[in-house]
Amino acid sequence: MSKELFLDFIKVVGNKYKSKGNLKKVKLISHLDADGISSAALLTKIFKPRSSIFSTSILNQLRTEDIESMKDGFFDLYVFSDLGSGQIDRIRKFLPDKNILILDHHECVELTKEEEELKDGKFDNYLKENIIQVNPHMFGIDGGREISGAGVCFLFSLVIDKKMSKLSYIPLIGAVGDVQDSDGGFVSINKDILEMSIKEGLVEVKKDLRLFGIYSKPLIMLLQNVQDPLIPYSSEKFQKTMNFLEGMGIKMKEGNRFRYYYELSDEEKKKLEMGILMTRKDCKNPSDIYSTHYIIKSEKEESAFKSIKEFATLLNGCGRLGKPEYGLYACLNDKKMKVEASKLIKTYKTDLVHYLNWVKKVRSENNKEFVYDSDKYLIINGKEEILHTMVGTLASILSKSKDFPKGKVLMTMARTPKKYLKISLRTTGNHNLREIFNEIFKNFDYGEYGGHVSASGAIVPLDKEEEFLNRSIEVLSKI
Numbered sequence: 001m002s003k004e005l006f007l008d009f010i011k012v013v014g015n016k017y018k019s020k021g022n023l024k025k026v027k028l029i030s031h032l033d034a035d036g037i038s039s040a041a042l043l044t045k046i047f048k049p050r051s052s053i054f055s056t057s058i059l060n061q062l063r064t065e066d067i068e069s070m071k072d073g074f075f076d077l078y079v080f081s082d083l084g085s086g087q088i089d090r091i092r093k094f095l096p097d098k099n100i101l102i103l104d105h106h107e108c109v110e111l112t113k114e115e116e117e118l119k120d121g122k123f124d125n126y127l128k129e130n131i132i133q134v135n136p137h138m139f140g141i142d143g144g145r146e147i148s149g150a151g152v153c154f155l156f157s158l159v160i161d162k163k164m165s166k167l168s169y170i171p172l173i174g175a176v177g178d179v180q181d182s183d184g185g186f187v188s189i190n191k192d193i194l195e196m197s198i199k200e201g202l203v204e205v206k207k208d209l210r211l212f213g214i215y216s217k218p219l220i221m222l223l224q225n226v227q228d229p230l231i232p233y234s235s236e237k238f239q240k241t242m243n244f245l246e247g248m249g250i251k252m253k254e255g256n257r258f259r260y261y262y263e264l265s266d267e268e269k270k271k272l273e274m275g276i277l278m279t280r281k282d283c284k285n286p287s288d289i290y291s292t293h294y295i296i297k298s299e300k301e302e303s304a305f306k307s308i309k310e311f312a313t314l315l316n317g318c319g320r321l322g323k324p325e326y327g328l329y330a331c332l333n334d335k336k337m338k339v340e341a342s343k344l345i346k347t348y349k350t351d352l353v354h355y356l357n358w359v360k361k362v363r364s365e366n367n368k369e370f371v372y373d374s375d376k377y378l379i380i381n382g383k384e385e386i387l388h389t390m391v392g393t394l395a396s397i398l399s400k401s402k403d404f405p406k407g408k409v410l411m412t413m414a415r416t417p418k419k420y421l422k423i424s425l426r427t428t429g430n431h432n433l434r435e436i437f438n439e440i441f442k443n444f445d446y447g448e449y450g451g452h453v454s455a456s457g458a459i460v461p462l463d464k465e466e467e468f469l470n471r472s473i474e475v476l477s478k479i
């Protein structure tokens, strides 16, 4: 019931913008992750040809000052995608007279009386307002699991142009980027969108080995995957992996060319699966070697855009490296941008390895300039050594790595060129990170923080760096 109502609501909102015809000057503000970039791709497709001026900003975080700076903007419409619901109180405060459309799936901070009434099917009054919010949570739909930001944008865009169904793979990239396909695959609206994309002949679902890059990487590289090794010893290099394959009679090369998984015969695939199962006898779930792969059919084998999961990772990379537009136009199948995005992602991997090595080095030296270590926490202040957009990714990888101590809180930070300190918080224990930030900011009046219980972030003015560090250490020492 609530799903139908939500879809009805999107329809009337979509029709409102459709009937406006050309929209003149439109500003799009979206989030700097795979979901935000795919959201922006869909909305670009819709609004760019329908406006005289169209401008896009992709932000890591929508800060109060970003909203405040729009006060003097000259745009006729401001569209927020994959963000905005959490900041709507400030949008209302600073931009009360602007025309605003929010297409988001994050938790809503507060609902107005009119928004509460949408659940009862009362749309008319709300549609007259100049600030319109479209969010599944308003209808009791779980935006964390049932639909992504790009999913909301897709349904909206479909009302305006039916041909958008040809882009129904894009919301799936967003949903996978936001990890909405775990625990048994897509559900609810995500599942409906998946089915649409299958019906359109765009996407195919395959059950194959749980390996990242299974279609795009040569077999030997694939099995050496260090991030999430399917084979316990696979990170121990080439020779061992080669022996493993040869032991099963699977050739690693065809002539001079490395072979790919998709080139294996059925018999070879069986052998490989058996071989992998043998290496996993001591693992927690030895038979957990398969996963569902969503594949874009029009993409060539060996392309990094073939698997939706890889596509999402690529978009994240483009965002983190400050080139979200490469990812955005790659979504819209711009050939040149796809080449640029693939080149960029190679740098991304090298940068990450570089940062991980740097952290290893300063930790082993116990370099007091960058490292604050105790039995309860580890703080890494990357200063200018680490790109500020990478502190979150870095914190996630570090906290998941084998040699990171259990039960500790990890804080990573780096400086932005605009004189801010960007901070990420992760834990390998049972800490509630939101509460930790609450506590830190209780006696610290600068900057902003947000996020989830298990992954949080903050941003503070750089001239308060020392103060922030002292306050953090004070709080973290008592957890």
Ligand SMILES: [Mn+2]
Residues within 6 Å of the ligand: 035, 036, 082, 105, 148, 149, 150, 178
């Ligand atoms: Mn999202």
